[in-house]
Amino acid sequence: MSDYQQFLDERDKIDFLIQKGYRINGVKEHLNGATVEFINPKGNVFETLVIGTANARKYFTSLLLKQNHT
Template sequence: MSDYQEYLLEREKIDHWLDKGYMITDVTENLSGAELTLKKPENDLEKLLIKTADGRKYFSNLLFQKKEELESR
């Protein structure tokens, strides 16, 4: 599988949990990539290991955009 295909799968997983109302509450970066902790009130934690560079860029962009939105309010 190409890096791009792997990225698309990772992006799909991130979007899946965010669409369900989960929030990224923690990002731990390590030698394998970035481990995302996603949480929804009254639900269990979900963990995602995002390995690809584009995948790590993708969730960073989502967080960055959110921050920009909050700051512009």
């Protein structure tokens, strides 16, 4: 899979969780990218994604900044 295709896949997974009402709860950076923990405030349900591409990490960072600003 190309890097761009991998980015699109990771972005779609992030967007899916955000659309379901999840919020970014925590981020752990590591050599393989980042592990992003999402929480659904309605039911205290946690989901975790491993994000490997640089563009997807920039994407969730922009969402996190937007989330914390509002």
